[in-house]
Amino acid sequence: MRRMVLAAMWVTAALGASRAGAYPEFQAWVDGQTPRNVNCALCHAHGDGPDGVKPGQIGSLSPEQLAALNEARQAFEPGQQVDSPILNEFGDRMVEKLGRTGIIQLRQRPGDLPQAYGFESDLDGDGIPDAREYIDGTLATNAHHGDPWLLLRHNLKANWWHLVLIAIATLLGLYGINNLLAWFEQAIGGDEEAAEGEAGIMKFEIRNSKLETNSNSTILK
Amino acid sequence: MKTAQLVQTSLEFLTDRFPIEKMNVNSLVRTKEVPVHRMSWAYYLGGLALFLFLVQLVTGLMLMFYYEPTVSDAHASVERITEHIGGGALVRNLHTWSASAMIFAVVVHMLTAFAMKAFAKPREITWVSGVLLLLITFAFGFTGYLLPWHQIAVNATKVGLQSIEEAGAYLPGAMSAWPGALKELIQGEASVGQATLSRFYAIHVMVLPLAFFGVLSLHLLSVQLHGMSQGVDRPTGRTERFFPFFILKDAWLWGVVFLVLFVVALCLPFEAFFSYPLFEAYDAMGSTPDGIKPEWYFYFIYYPLELLPFWVIMLAQNAAIAVLLAAPWIFRKTSRRALGVITVAVATYLVVMTVFGQQIYEMFKGGA
Known part of the structure; x- marks a missing residue:
């Protein structure tokens, strides 16, 4: 039944x-x-x-x-x-x-x-x-x-705090790498000036522009 | 005598390419200089490709924790990752977007290296290993595409595997059976099924990464031993130190790219660009949705394949790979200016086929 x-x-x-x-x-x-x-x-x-x-x-x-x-x-x-x-x-x-x-x-x-x-x-x-x-x-x-454009707009608004945090984290990470490289350069006996005191990106950039006037290296073929 | 000469020549070749006296921190790091000129930006593309590969590695490992490589559960496990695992959608999007970005970076890296004649002596091994890395990267894309086991994945893989078998019709004698055997070896059974998924998964997560690491090590060692090529016909004479300045700029570029990638992965789901029926679980007995295509980075070969006879594409493809591998010897005496013209032509073809491939196809075939 x-x-x-x-x-x-x-x-x-x-x-x-x-x-x-x-x-x-x-x-x-x-x-x-x-x-x-x-x-x-x-x-x-x-x-x-x-x-x-x-x-x-x-x-x-x-x-x-x-x-x-x-x-x-x-x-x-x-x-x-x-x-x-x-x-x-x-x-x-x-x-x-x-x-x-x-x-x-x-x-x-x-x-x-x-x-x-x-x-x-x-x-x-x-x-x-x-x-x-x-x-x-x-x-x-x-x-x-x-719609990708609408999703992007909505998700940017909804996740702005996450994006700010990840931007801060990335900048801090790069700042750390900056200093780590300076320390490492000192450790392997590189240019002592670079390792003295602060080793911010600005300092590297200034030194970099100076170095651009160096003569061609023997490494170039 | 001839054998002895061959051995001697080979040894000299290898000694020039791997000079033991340069294998120290001083040569590889401290004193290395990078040329500065109008094409210097291209020196960062290799590092960028490496960074994107690392993103692939980390996100791929995370996905492996939850992904189930069986035809019954693969699609459901991917849906579970996307919908129910915390941060799963972000990791999956990072994996997908960075895969596309990596292929883009690798192709642009190859084009710029070609235009800068970066393959010239003593950098032949750098170039050949780079071409192998490019092929491995495409293989990553092809094998990874199948894993979600949705409609577009399985059907596009079927088309791709079918084209291997078709190559047999153009080969003479017993060789005509080789492509079919190769297809069966990759596929694992009569049609795309569990054996195919298992093999693609093993190749994607184990074979290719190991091969990539091996070839990458050779590539990086070679790059460090011989430095960057001068890049332009008339060197400016300006250089910058590889360590720490070039490395630092590399790190900043990686940081910026990571941020962009993160924003895109968090806010722009990859699948939003496609019709949703393409992402339904594959059903062998169900209807096949319209719009089955490979990933965008295969359009340069997919659309010509749809328009021209198969043998033309097969010939062109094999010739292109052979020319790429033999570029250091074929273009030994070609000027960078001429190489630049060839690069622009190839880049134009790639962009046109990728962006306007569908329109070109419709123009010749009269509708999709």
């Missing part, structure tokens, strides 16, 4: 998928919008879409996941929490915001989806709104994927 119920659930889910599980109009619109190639992973758990037996596709779902899928499919109106096993976080959020009815209506004009979805949500926290990522054909669920 349990098997029959599960089989019935699977058939319902599979039929549902073929009816309204995947909406390729959105993918086609994004493909035409950007030089980037996109696939179903824009909104789905699997790049090849919901149909199939691979992870994230209907054929691979456990009974519990099938139940979750059926529940997600009842979200016709906006505002219902969705956790579909065949959608990624962006797909879930889209259904939550627009409802399945809204999404089905937008199939005819997929370019309106960003406005309908809004530009407030940023699921991956990369500083680029999900709607903008949809327009750009980048992954709204991956903080390492987005």
